[in-house]
Amino acid sequence: MREFTMEDIPILFEDNHIIVVAKPQYLPSQADSSEDADLLTILKAFIKERDGKANDVYLGLVHRLDRVTGGVMVLAKTSKAASRLSEAIRNREVEKKYLAVILGSMREKQGVLSHYLKKHSANNIVYVATQGTEGAKLAELNYKELETVNEIISLEEIQLQTGRSHQIRVQFSAIGHPLFGDHKYGGDKLAEGFPIALWAVKLSFVHPVTKTNMVFVCYPPEDREPWKKFDLSGYFSVFKGSIE
Numbered sequence: 001m002r003e004f005t006m007e008d009i010p011i012l013f014e015d016n017h018i019i020v021v022a023k024p025q026y027l028p029s030q031a032d033s034s035e036d037a038d039l040l041t042i043l044k045a046f047i048k049e050r051d052g053k054a055n056d057v058y059l060g061l062v063h064r065l066d067r068v069t070g071g072v073m074v075l076a077k078t079s080k081a082a083s084r085l086s087e088a089i090r091n092r093e094v095e096k097k098y099l100a101v102i103l104g105s106m107r108e109k110q111g112v113l114s115h116y117l118k119k120h121s122a123n124n125i126v127y128v129a130t131q132g133t134e135g136a137k138l139a140e141l142n143y144k145e146l147e148t149v150n151e152i153i154s155l156e157e158i159q160l161q162t163g164r165s166h167q168i169r170v171q172f173s174a175i176g177h178p179l180f181g182d183h184k185y186g187g188d189k190l191a192e193g194f195p196i197a198l199w200a201v202k203l204s205f206v207h208p209v210t211k212t213n214m215v216f217v218c219y220p221p222e223d224r225e226p227w228k229k230f231d232l233s234g235y236f237s238v239f240k241g242s243i244e
Contacts, residue, residue: 002026004037006046012216017081017209018074019043019059022218025070025195030061043075062086063094066166068182071098071200072218076208084208089163095204098158101180101197101226102172103187105151110144113171117164125184126166128174139164139171147230152190153180155230168198180226197226 004027013020021043023029028038044057051057059075060082076082088094116136118129129136140161148154154177158168169185172178178187180197187196199220207214220227 004042006042009039009042012072012218013214017077018085018207019047019077020072020074020203020214020216023065023070023073023200026067028067029064029073039073040075047077060085063089063096063163065200066169066198068196069098069198069200070218070220072203072216073200074203074205074216081208085205088205088208092161093205095202096160096163096200097202098160098168099199099201099220100156100158100168100172101230102154102156102177103152103180103190104177105148105154106143106145106156106177110142112140112142113175114138114140115171115174117167117170119165126164126170128170137164138162139167141168141171149229153226153229155232169196191226194225 004024008024008027010022011019012022021039023039028034028036030040031038040059040061044059047053047059048057058079059077060079062074062076062082062085065071065073074085076085085094116129116131116133117126117139118133118136119126142159142161144157146155146157160167169179169182173182173185173187178185180187181191181194182188182196183192201219202215202217204213204215206212222228222232
């Protein structure tokens with residue numbers, strides 16, 4: 001496992017209340033049993049040293065990305081900001097959009113996926129369960145197919161309505177279209193050894209203190225497989241036009 005440093009974590013925005021960064025793939029959002037370096041710990045150490053703080057730095061993790069997922073994240077630098085951002089997320093007032101490459105092509109090019117998911121903590125696997133299963137939670141997302149390459153792989157725009165563990169990966173796998181490179185949920189049949197093609201591309205929210213509309217976009221690595229198979233320029237130009 002590679003060692004991550006602040007050089008691997010671009011800061012997209014920072015003020016006295018929040019910090020927005022681009023999390024690299026395979027960096028955990030916070031410390032876990034692996035004891036690998038994690039985003040939260042690296043950021044706190046960086047801010048402490050940069051600002052010459054004698055005491056520990058407060059940094060609130062208000063949402064997470066799976067270890068294998070790269071893209072945009074916001075963290076709170078004060079407890080007030082953390083509380084307000086957490087409430088906004090609970091109230092579904094924070095927009096999270098992802099790009100994913102799936103195996104195959106969706107029959108319906110735009111729609112909603114809705115499942116009940118349950119996590120098996122012992123092996124960190126999430127599976128589809130029936131409604132009423134103890135511990136199962138509703139998971140919903142909206143998707144739109146942007147492009148396909150001979151219906152072998154396809155680029156999907158995804159907007160989460162809920163934030164369940166491994167949600168995008170499990171829901172697409174459940175309908176027979178696992179994510180490219182996702183060995184855990186069957187997506188490595190055509191992509192063994194490649195990183196999973198899942199990226200948190202856009203995050204929109206109201207600033208917890210200034211009340212300004214904030215929109216941040218973080219692109220996937222366009223020069224790498226499988227992203228390079230798609231013409232992302234037009235898609236990104238639409239995104240750029242929407243930034244406030």
